Amino acid sequence: MASAATRSLSSLISHRRNPPSSSSSSSYHYCYAPTPRPITISVGSKTTRRPISIVAASSSSSPLAGAGADTDPNPTSAPAVSKNRRPADENIREEAARRRAEEEGLNGGGGGDCRHFSAWYAPFGAADGDGDAGGERYSLDEIVYRSRSGGLLDLFDSRVGRTTWPYGSGVWSKKEWVLPGIDDEHIVSLFEGNSNLFWAERLGRDHLGGMPDLWVKHCGISHTGSFKDLGMTVLVSQVNRLRRAPLSRPIAGVGCASTGDTSAALSAYCAAAGIPAIVFLPADRISLAQLVQPISNGATVLSLDTDFDGCMRLIREVTAELPIYLANSLNSLRLEGQKTAAVEILQQFDWEGFEMCRALGLVDRLPRLVCAQAANANPLYRYYKSGWADFQPLTAAPTFASAIQIGDPVSVDRAVFALRATDGIVEEATEEELMDAMSLADRTGMFACPHTGVALAALFKLRDRRVIGVNDRTVVVSTAHGLKFTQSKIDYHASSIPDMACRFANPPVSVKASFGAVMDVLRTKLHGKL
């Protein structure tokens, strides 16, 4: 335990405990599970000298989304520029206009008021206005500088305690960075965000060579049990708003193709708002267990005699025909919400990142990003090992980290951009490594999902190779609650997984119900402690 003297730093939202003083920690790492599971922590490129820039991502469903790929004038970031990013020569105002046009097209062109689809910064006095007629707007990239003097960070901090609706949400407390123009009344929020930043004291001390500054961001302790809530609140709020707008063809529902966390989050937020949710699934691969959340929340679940790609193709066709909003993973509204997890980490470190960047010239202290993939589904890892020379999609094999069993990730360009910008690392974990890492973390008081196990396994490897130093501040992002994955934990602790040693299995001990027999077992189990 840290001494009382080192506890003077305070934190927001999460009551962060301070590890033994480590103000000299030399570098930052973020570990998280890979595409499309990770929270997109967008970071600026080194040449722009932005400490943390919130990059607005455009929707992949936009017909114009690819326009900027060849026009990025920035040679250091050019090789990996995503087709879905805002072109570097387009400012946020132009993008807002472009996306407004796109969205009106997508939503039936009914003349709906779609100007809130894009994110921008407006002064507080004008936040409720439409911001169009002479209203001030600023690129989100400028907010960091303004906020240091203008008090935006202080405002965010103050909302944690004050919280007029909807500011109690970790997402909506940063409304100015997420969806500034929406009427509070249209917001559909289930108190998402504000998740615990857990000091992994025992894991760091006992199992990682004495790391004192290791943290796990528990995004999965949330209404539906995963980080998807962070993005879904933004998407469903916007749909809720649009449904009240005088569109000629009102939005009838929201659809997605997903067996997992996305359909769970979509269904819950839609149910809370009374909006029909539609989930498409491959018939041969689903069980009620995987679907119990959307089923319970009353979603219309279609079980289709095709594979997952077939489901995705069908829902795209259907949403083009019917007034059903597509909640696909590249939807920019969801990304804006998910980014708040990264902002929240900074906030929980008392905006240390901002301070440090300012003090050090804004460049050297960007956190290094670590993407971790299951070895059974590792196209990004292979790409990284090739020196970013050759990206080869592959057929992903089954993995306990089922949500990242992806062989051809659609957001690979985004991931590579962020990795290159932060001198990032890609690591992989075998099934045994990820299950062992998950189980070891559980021993220290967590209840991690297998995807968090992938990130933790990468951490173990990078510590072994001394890539992550013992005193480096390291944050592992945990994306879902372990309660969603009890079966794999049961199999592990029963040692019933083929070809796996299950080193940390901890099955119950059968004992005769007599005082003597019980005492014998306890004396053995607790030897040296009694």
Place this chain on the structure above:
Amino acid sequence: MASAATRSLSSLISHRRNPPSSSSSSSYHYCYAPTPRPITISVGSKTTRRPISIVAASSSSSPLAGAGADTDPNPTSAPAVSKNRRPADENIREEAARRRAEEEGLNGGGGGDCRHFSAWYAPFGAADGDGDAGGERYSLDEIVYRSRSGGLLDLFDSRVGRTTWPYGSGVWSKKEWVLPGIDDEHIVSLFEGNSNLFWAERLGRDHLGGMPDLWVKHCGISHTGSFKDLGMTVLVSQVNRLRRAPLSRPIAGVGCASTGDTSAALSAYCAAAGIPAIVFLPADRISLAQLVQPISNGATVLSLDTDFDGCMRLIREVTAELPIYLANSLNSLRLEGQKTAAVEILQQFDWEGFEMCRALGLVDRLPRLVCAQAANANPLYRYYKSGWADFQPLTAAPTFASAIQIGDPVSVDRAVFALRATDGIVEEATEEELMDAMSLADRTGMFACPHTGVALAALFKLRDRRVIGVNDRTVVVSTAHGLKFTQSKIDYHASSIPDMACRFANPPVSVKASFGAVMDVLRTKLHGKL
């Protein structure tokens, strides 16, 4: 949705949304699942004119605990006075002394510093002192009055935003009411509390005759998925502190007999602190699925060839012999932590309760307590229906609400005391009623556990009978996350539960993977909405 004008009230912690203005709501109800599941919301008797008095409960394992039962001079509360309550003629200081003596006896009598076991109020400047040598102490009963002028409530509010360790926790932000003397460094906290107070807008509007002021307190969205975290953080913190004290026989671990939420919470908090946890279970009734949390957290789980009562008897014997701390459900430390859920509700209503009680003479506005039991395990309900004339323990039948399958609840006297003091009600729910209520609530965006279903079923019945009026402010306490109970939800939605109609089952629809077939299904399902 409420109009913007009604959103002016702010809330703490949870961003509470305001329903349409209902300042004239005539009474308050708390619904929750019964003993031993409920959060104990202790309320003062009418004669003491305390709006909300935090009654310190003594441990049932104490040999002296029954001493006060015959000495209570208060005739209005006398008939149901629990053997475990502090005698009315004993002040908190005397109780502290008594309990210190008891606890030293329990913990091996090693002369340990146990003066922090009882709760009292100490001025802030003295909070870190030992409070014994001339330090100020006040009965907890006085805090309400002091706080209105002295700013304790304001202090609690301010900690939501400021949160030096450990004040980010919903429990430890009220440290002065929970365990004032403990050193912050000894606290084992996993960010428990601060759970969402969910405005059940759709459930109230669509399914309960337009109730605008219905709320669900989601205590189960928490580190281990149940409200047990609230109490366990206090218990394990105290054990952690004692293990660092110079006891002649240090505490080797903490034990309990439980297959459910208690063992999960105990194991996680102990794992985080590095304290051995010991769980005793009947061999013929457990599965790894029920135990996956303690197993994963590394607890020593003993599977014994006896029934649950046999396990309880053995762990009492073992903890009397070995230096293992017993985490039984009557432990007063746990109750102190669990009470913060009630305080938190008041806080989330901007301390409206305190204000209202003060304005109205402190008496008439106590919330009415509703206890709900499964009809398969309803001894309290039968007792209530007998006019509190005759309590008969019974053999509880199986229920989906497995944690309240209790035929002879140990805390019945406590429950009756609280019910009588608040003109409370006991209601019961059949298996079908509780599963239907749970499933209907899920349709409105929750993901309730079957125990919450019991409370919701009681709410439906009381609304039907007009016992709860349409405009009454009503708070349902949800005690665990639905993810802990997926199997019963799966069975319900598969309509595979014998003799149950499963009215709200929502199975997936099998569809041929063609655009036309899909469109046909969607047009049927969404008829009138496209």
